[in-house]
Amino acid sequence: LVVNNLDGQLPETFFDLINLQTLWLGGNSFSGELSPKIGNLLNLKTMSIIDNLFEGQLPASFGNLTALDRFSIDFNGFEGEIPDTFRNLKVLRYFSVRKNQLSGKIPQFFADFPLEYFWIRDNDFQVIPDFSNHPSPGSIRFNVEGNQLDFGDLEPNWTEEGGIFSRPRYDNQDSVTTFYASETRTYSVEVGGQFNQYQWHRNGTAIPGAVGPSYTVPLNGDLATYQCRITNTLIDDLTLWSESMATRAGQYYAVADGDWNELIWSREKDGPVTDTTPGIGSEVFIIGKHVTLRNDLSTGPIHVIVENEGASLTVDRAELTVAGTLDLTKETDGYPGDVFVINGGRIKPVNP
16 A cells, blocks of 8 residues: 555554554555554554654554564654553564654663664654663664754763764754853753763854853853853764853842932842943843833843842833843742832833
């Protein structure tokens, strides 16, 4: 039934063919979810349903197909994780799930199979097995391109001489999450691996000396974009980049009650005051103070944080454009910070 114009769901009666050993349905337009009755095909040895429109999760009943030697579901819309019942497929040699939306962890028991072909490219897998104890890893065709793996997933399958597989492919992994701690103005990444090298970039240019998993933006830093490049001395041909993050044009802390534009501000909590006021891109902290805005302003996130006597922000006749969150945080006993909009004032949120 290969390369026809067949479409729709597979009829339930199809799964009554209990003596079927080979199933080839590639190049059609079959759709919908696979029935759990797929587990009725106990004698199935070869299954190839590539290039169709199947979707949904893989049925746990696949674990019944203990004679399965070849499993190929490339170019479909399957999603979710590999069922634990796949541990029963102990004679599996060919496993190919390219171009789906599968995710999570490829279970470690795959390393116990007599695999010769392991292609999972272009999915969302985050963990792969350690094949270092496989009896013949050099015979495995290995392709894990286009997933969400990092060096911690790959290192167990590498030696100083290189990958233990036959022509391994592993590039084009998704970007790494960039974390930002506003109180310390610090960007950081968490990447598995013992042989990693880090280099932070500002507006696309490497920052001298910024070679650790975190980087703290200077107090006088202006609006800029930061990103970390991660490589590995053991694993060639793979470069991971962290998500690109735009820093604020500095952080500002209100140091007294009063009018926004007449106040003096500090660039750090309990630090020295500055003669500049927050503006576009700034991140503003109003901690235990009462601040009133009477002129139109655009800024970044604003944190109104309660301490001993509370905190408030009043927008009086003005328009306040906030690129980010307006955070009302209760830090001690009492009520969250207050925001008042009076005399036709307006608060306009926008995406940062």
